[in-house]
Amino acid sequence: MVDIIWLVPALPLLGFLLLVFFGKRIGEPLAGWLATLMVGGSFVVAVAVFFGLLDQPEHTYEQVLFTWIPAGDLHVEVGFLVDPLSMAMTLFITFVASLIHLYSIGYMHGDERFPTFFTYLNLFVFSMLVLVLGNNMLLTFLGWEGVGACSYFLISFWFTKEANASAGKKAFITNRIGDWGFMVAMFATFFAFGTLDYTKVMGQAGGLAKTTATFIALMLFVGAVGKSAQIPLYVWLPDAMAGPTPVSALIHAATMVTAGVYLMTRANPIIAASDGYVGWTIAGVGAATAFVAATIGMAQHDIKKVLAYSTVSQLGYMFLAVGSGAYVAAIFHMITHAFFKACLFLGSGSVIHGMVGEQDMRLMGALRKYMPITAGTFIVAWLAIAGVFPLSGFWSKDEIIEFAWHKSPVLGVIGFVTAVLTAYYMSRLVFLTFYGEPRWGEHAVREVVQVGGAGSEEEATTEPTESVELVNGLPLTSERKPVVDAHFHPHESGWTMTLPLVVLALLSVIGGVINLPGSHLLANWLEPVVAAGESHLEPTATYILIFSVISTALALGGIGLAYFVWLKGSRQLQRGFEPVFLEKAWYYDLTLAAFMGGPGRRLFEAISWFDRTVIDGIVNGVGAATLGVGKKVRRLQNGYVRSYALLVVIGVVLITAFVLTRMLQLS
């Protein structure tokens, strides 16, 4: 059965091609069903391949389709490497993607570019599958860039709004900085090995000189930092929320952003062969990102922004795991995170859908009464991400913190602190959205704005950059009309939207079973791939118990704090828990934007000025001085163009004739 692996990416590709050429004619909702069918089919094939793979020696199978780039010593094929890692990735990608496709049929209902949306979505799934299944780095890079391009298309899907278009562009260009690292890593890999094939490269990585391995590993990490939104390149992800919510769930939470983690796991033999500080760098960046993003998530008002920073933070956990040599834990958390974060995003989409486009949590409240299924599933996923025993997030996060603690207690402490923050900001989100009193309507908006303080208003007028507090792409000012009025009744979404929520919520509960302490299903499965780099812990039962108790206590502490502040506390108290520094995301994005718009732009302008004035000035100066171009130009404009050209031609002929006769004499 493994030899049908090519069908897995081929089906979404077929869907994409059909929709490109016939999408308009297929129309809504058939285009959505077609796309969903293709991805669903892809999942079914992947399951069949999985069972076939069990019979393969070392659970590995390679299929080469054709030669892509043969040039000199470089020989790159289009082929698929099916091994435990890519199989695990393929299964969860196709599964989650199928659900999100289904959800999108309901969510995108009525959009005039409905078929186009699914065209991009299918292309995305194809690219993502090529990324994980590619048998060499270059093919992974093809998928890598493909998902980046789709991300660009989908973030700026509603392109008539300037903010969305900017967000898409920002995502692509920031990602390109990471791609630079990936490309340099490939040059070095090719230089050192003469090939880019994973089996050869990773097989020989042990013999790699330490400096070479370090260089390659660091450059790959630069690529991962871009794609997986880590410090310092995370800024594109929060802006990417401008895209339709299913896109946020699929691309910017569950799949694409985890590509960096996949790449590092794939390259674990190279990291193992590199200098020790590589692991420390990765773990450090991961821990810092996890913490910083969590603090920012505490003070956001846009429901999707909270989830976006939460994603950045959770990805930080995964890199913390990678840096600590806990590759299995990283993949484990990637999968559980895909379940609960997709559920949360889709849930937020359902909320936004029900609120007719409102995204400001300050204008929500009490929604559990109106949207019971959305609220129920959201609450389950919330408890999972908060790390409440025995939901999936508890197991995967705990495992990471254990390894991090083993590497250094400092990293472990950051892991614990971030866990508290996670429980806190997610509870804040849930309490603001689903509990308390309804806060929509004009009166409520005005109140919110007043309490929000003059600070935000002032900046909204003086600095009209995209990073200024925006709600639905508009600065929150007193003139802003609320999306809905006080008599509005939010509605529950249709079954295509609630069914995926229920399935994902269920998996958020039980997802932990794939790698419970003691069973280690995932660890045993991934063992052949991560053997080179995986560090080993043999924790005793007491050790695990102590960790579990601490982390449960911390999670409950975070939830409890949020309860007292956001359900029981006054507005003034609440405001105290939203420091402007965090609301403005540590001013990092603003500083960056100011730099790019200021000195960065001036540098570009200076170079452009140099070209126009100095280089071209010299050219024109020389021309005017020696040839009298200026004078001639004036004459030429009087209609002498042809005669001038004729003169030049005659000149050339004369010179040539002269040279020829001279040479005839010479010879």
Add this chain to the structure above:
Amino acid sequence: MSTLVPAFAAVFEQTSEHTGEVTGLGFPLLPVMVLCPLLGAIVIALLPKERVDVIRLVAVLSSVAAGALGIVALAQFEPGAPGFQFVSSATWIESLDIKFILGIDGISLFLVVLTGILFPISLLASKPEHDPKGYYAWLTLLEVGCLGVFCALDLFVFFLFFEITLVPLYMLIGKWGHGRRVYAATKFFVFTMLGSAFMLVAIVSLAILAKAGDGGTISFDLQKVIASQANLGTVTSRLIFVGMAVAFMVKTPVFPFHTWLPDAHTEAPTAGSVNLAGILLKLGTYGFLRYGLQLFPEASLYFAPTMITLGAIGIIYGGIVAAMQQNLKRLVAYSSVAHMGFCVMGLFALTIEGVEGSVLQMINHGITTGALFILLGFLYRRRHTYELAELRGIQKVAPVFAGVFTVVMLASIGVPGLNGFVGEFLVLAGTFIAHRWWAVVAAIGVIIAALYLLWAYQRAFHGEPDEANRTVPDLDWGEKLVIAPLVALIVFLGVYPKPVLDRIEPAVRRVLEHVEVSTGRELPSSRKGADLAPLVGDGHGASHPPATGLDPGAEAEHAEADR
């Protein structure tokens, strides 16, 4: 016509000295191909200028005929053979051994085919605003020059064709261009003419000075000159190389000789821009490869670090200046400076991957930038402007146009799966082997490329269309048919460049082997897993400073490791 071909065939003696292959067509393929557009130009010149449709038909047919013969050459080309094929020659000036020797190898094959494809498409994509007769005559004559340059195997004939391209383009820009067309045309002409003057001196002195080793007779036959150029002293050949290089650097263009290009592009009519970017710039890089590397191996090695530096500067600098442009045509022109920087860099990396990538990049740049200029021509037809400030929200009113533009743009940015990526990647990977830090720096160009193109796209296509842009119509069927072949090539060459690479590689290998044999130096290559010596110097002695990656000692070590 029917009696012309056999008579013509009699003049040209058909040989395929390097492969022994016969074309089996009954007439010499390449001379006929070059003459097709010439015939077209003559016919157009004889037609009365009122017969606009007939004139256009003749122009299109003659360029289609040349293109068809180019396709025939592609089909009959022996892929594995490194030498020249379809060689035919006719003596012109016997006493100087100047001959019309035409022949193509894997390098020139695709440039010929590209010329054959791009000219008819550019003719179909746009119409002149006035005086169609002259316009079509000059365009067909331009094609003669381009095809001739790529086929010529005689230095003098090469120079002749190289010069033939000048006047038509000058006329096209000066007479059928926009705005400051006369300024742009004159600048273009004077600039390239100056370069050509250097080249003429270089060619003549080369032929004279190299004769000593060839029994004392002067010859312009490329093969003979290659064989005898070893007689030149090191300094002499370096000087002559510089003379040739000036002409090629202007044509390519290499920083800092590039400022004629944005002006020429901006003011040129669509077909002029398409062929200027698509074909004429390749005259420079092709010249570097055929008349630089092959004729002056030692000098090429000597100047390689300089050229790679200029290439890298072109990539970064061209990208940055492109980002600041407010006119779409100027923007694409500067992006050409960046893309041609990749070509120059790959050539002088002197690794098989780098040179192959460079040749591929020439073809890919011709296709993508040609397509970009055609699309800008469509845009101009609708909006009569190239200014970004006046464009807005086009994607909403013309989604198909925007979609096609997006594909071409992504190819130009170098997104894998589309054609632009393959050449760029090979160039950079090949350069990394020889001059790694320059490759690392030049790779930043891929970030800048995304910056300027996406930014421009956002300004022109995103947002809510304003009054002036609300009525822009989408592509009609004719326009779709014109652009479709280029889009198909963009996708095909991105997914399956193997047929092209398979034909380029033997020719490139031959050039590099020639460089190795005549300089006695081992050129760098990747290490094929045998020796994983440190990449970044850590005291093992095998590391070498980046700018002198061709240090013979270090390279000999690689070579041993390879075996």
